[in-house]
Amino acid sequence: MPHILHSLPYFVAAWLFFCGLYGLVTSRHLVHSVICLAILQSSTYVLLLAIGYRVGGAAPIFADIAPGVLTVDPVVQALMLTDVVVEAVVVALLLAMVVKAYEKSGCVSPSELRTMRG
């Protein structure tokens, strides 16, 4: 059934998203939650790159190929490029929050955090 195969990368993205979301829902540890969020976000990379891909397309770098050669979509690659770096720092921010939550409340389980004061 070629139709399924034609959409395979989109399903891979969905699978990653689902894994991340399941991890978030069942998380017992805040660090685990942060990593799950990073996995969930990485599904968007797969989806974007899959949309921009073209069979036989060259990389959109014209340093060594003639202008006019068909390439994959550079727009989605530009979107991802900035996001990968920003995501790393956002994960650092979330982990800093985890450190503070542990210092204030002494627990790292998301379901116990509601007892936290101040």
Added chain:
Amino acid sequence: MTDRLRLAIFLVAGPVFMGLYCYAAMNLPPWGQYRGPYGDMIAKLAVYERHATDTVNAINYDYRGFDTLGEEFILFTAVIGVMMLLRREKDVPTSPAGKVADRPPLSESVRAVISPALLITTIFGFYIGLHGQLTPGGGFQAGVILASAAILVYLAANTEAFKRTTSHVAVEVVEAIGAASYALIGIVPLLIGLPLLTNILPLGVTGDVLSAGNIALISACVGVEVTAAFLLVAYTYLEEIVTGEIPEE
């Protein structure tokens, strides 16, 4: 909400969402059959209009420069958030030089390997950053590579050496300068009546290091900012590890 209830909601809503998503995905253009005109248009025009052979960076720092400006300030804000959260409050006593003792330096052989690695990483970072308009690379990648060079110093010696080589105040100032210069480069065209972030510098010869006008300059500014951002994050975390309060179990 109990864990069981949350899982139940997920097991109902998740498959519904997945079903709709898969239905939508089946009706997307088949994988590998990219149709949109926008990417092709830019791929064709970037070399002629901006003299930049790396169209990805031409989009990042020129055609969609405004978006990247926003992304850069997300980075800036996130780093400020990390520093604010992990700052040492004056009234909270910190453990003197840490309950987690700063490690002694690693073995001589590791340090011998790290010295050349440091040199290569630094040169590679500058190469990637300065050739962003020509080949894959640019400010974001260069910043991460250059920041990892400073982490190598920490690996080779210890936190004290890391602090000595990366002055905290200087890195903070450099980060602010990196973030502000991007915005300033964007505002300058406004002063002469052109739209924000217009590429006003001479475009140069396609393929030269000093070509593509604003793209190379903005890429360098972003490189400075990202380097400083990652250094600050590493610095803050190392400080936290060494002097952090560890609640009694």
